[in-house]
Amino acid sequence: MAKRDFYETLGVAKNASEDEIKKSYRKLAMKYHPDRNPDSKESEEKFKEVKEAYEMLTNPEKREAYDRYGHAGVDPNMGGGGGFGGGAGGFGDAFGDIFGDIFGGGRGRSQGPQVYRGADLRYNLEITLEQAAHGFDTTIRVPSWDKCDTCHGSGAKPGTSPVTCSTCAGHGQVRMQQGFFSIQQTCPKCHGTGKIIPEPCAACAGQGRIKRNKTLEVKIPVGIDNGMRIRSSGNGEPGTNGGPSGDLYVEIHIKPHSVFQREGDDLHCEMPISFAKAALGGDIEVPTLSGKVSFTIPEGTQSGKTFRLKGKGIKGVRSGFAGDLFCHVAVETPVKLTEKQKDMLRDFEKLTTEGGSKHSPQSKTWRDKVKDFFE
Numbered sequence: 609m610a611k612r613d614f615y616e617t618l619g620v621a622k623n624a625s626e627d628e629i630k631k632s633y634r635k636l637a638m639k640y641h642p643d644r645n646p647d648s649k650e651s652e653e654k655f656k657e658v659k660e661a662y663e664m665l666t667n668p669e670k671r672e673a674y675d676r677y678g679h680a681g682v683d684p685n686m687g688g689g690g691g692f693g694g695g696a697g698g699f700g701d702a703f704g705d706i707f708g709d710i711f712g713g714g715r716g717r718s719q720g721p722q723v724y725r726g727a728d729l730r731y732n733l734e735i736t737l738e739q740a741a742h743g744f745d746t747t748i749r750v751p752s753w754d755k756c757d758t759c760h761g762s763g764a765k766p767g768t769s770p771v772t773c774s775t776c777a778g779h780g781q782v783r784m785q786q787g788f789f790s791i792q793q794t795c796p797k798c799h800g801t802g803k804i805i806p807e808p809c810a811a812c813a814g815q816g817r818i819k820r821n822k823t824l825e826v827k828i829p830v831g832i833d834n835g836m837r838i839r840s841s842g843n844g845e846p847g848t849n850g851g852p853s854g855d856l857y858v859e860i861h862i863k864p865h866s867v868f869q870r871e872g873d874d875l876h877c878e879m880p881i882s883f884a885k886a887a888l889g890g891d892i893e894v895p896t897l898s899g900k901v902s903f904t905i906p907e908g909t910q911s912g913k914t915f916r917l918k919g920k921g922i923k924g925v926r927s928g929f930a931g932d933l934f935c936h937v938a939v940e941t942p943v944k945l946t947e948k949q950k951d952m953l954r955d956f957e958k959l960t961t962e963g964g965s966k967h968s969p970q971s972k973t974w975r976d977k978v979k980d981f982f983e
């Protein structure tokens with residue numbers, strides 16, 4: 609699916625200012641917010657789309673890359689396999705950014721540094737159809753943030769300490785007069801933390817935390833389908849000012865299979881059989897995801913005939929019931945025949961033609977239709 613242009617998504621011009629982008633985003637995000645549209649998949653998708661566009665266009669570096677290279681310039685999923693699409697699918701941090709500012713006071717939140725929930729992370733995990741059918745345990749490497757050992761999390765160079773922000777007197781918020789309104793805003797100097805670090809810790813650049821990787825165990829349940837997401841609670845980015853961490857979403861991508869196509873919990877496969885086998889009937893062996901099974905096809909099986917093997921599909925991740933396997937038979941015309949084989953076929957053709965149309969009812973029906981058509 610082609611991705612929509614970020615400017616178009618937000619309904620702003622290419623040269624829109626950050627204020628215009630914020631304004632438009634606020635309007636759209638409120639319209640599509642999941643709290644206002646419970647159970648609407650469409651709104652949720654719209655919301656995510658709008659949020660992504662907003663995040664990209666309000667980040668000067670990303671906006672520049674996007675203007676220059678389009679989606680390929682900013683999409684972590686383009687030109688690479690698994691990995692992270694930071695923040696996608698999350699609702700937390702965008703609200704920290706904007707709605708926190710608007711509603712922070714109105715909701716009766718106490719004065720003080722703003723508390724933000726960490727962003728959600730998405731991890732794309734590619735698995736095989738067999739793994740999806742049987743379920744398995746795996747481990748993934750995800751980023752994690754540890755408290756900085758050098759400054760013990762304060763962000764200040766050892767021997768120094770953070771000082772109270774003079775602009776907001778440590779509240780993290782300031783009041784601004786805008787027309788008739790007095791608006792409470794995040795303090796621009798300390799960004800809501802209420803503290804200023806005069807000499808940042810060199811080890812963590814004043815962040816108070818250091819990014820590392822950790823290994824997470826993920827249980828892939830039996831029957832999981834393409835696009836489904838497994839939530840790992842609290843394993844997203846850490847919150848700000850003691851806010852809760854976001855969640856990690858492991859999104860499943862199933863690789864195409866060489867034999868089976870999946871449709872819901874059913875499987876489909878094409879089975880070539882010989883012309884003689886189709887005519888005479890008999891046992892054929894069919895692959896399933898749990899070994900081979902054999903079944904009998906009747907005499908005179910036609911090409912395109914579908915056989916349904918009940919319960920040989922995939923056990924549904926929600927229903928717990930197994931789907932079916934649909935075997936589509938394709939009669940194969942023999943090739944590279946020897947003279948002897950060709951002679952035998954010529955004899956065979958002569959004999960069946962002498963037997964009249966009873967050997968080929970489809971051809972007879974077809975000839976009748978053609979006759980009707982011309983007369």
Ligand SMILES: [Zn+2]
Nearest residue numbers: 756759809812
């Ligand atoms: Zn540090």
Ligand SMILES: [Zn+2]
Nearest residue numbers: 773776795798
């Ligand atoms: Zn401040």
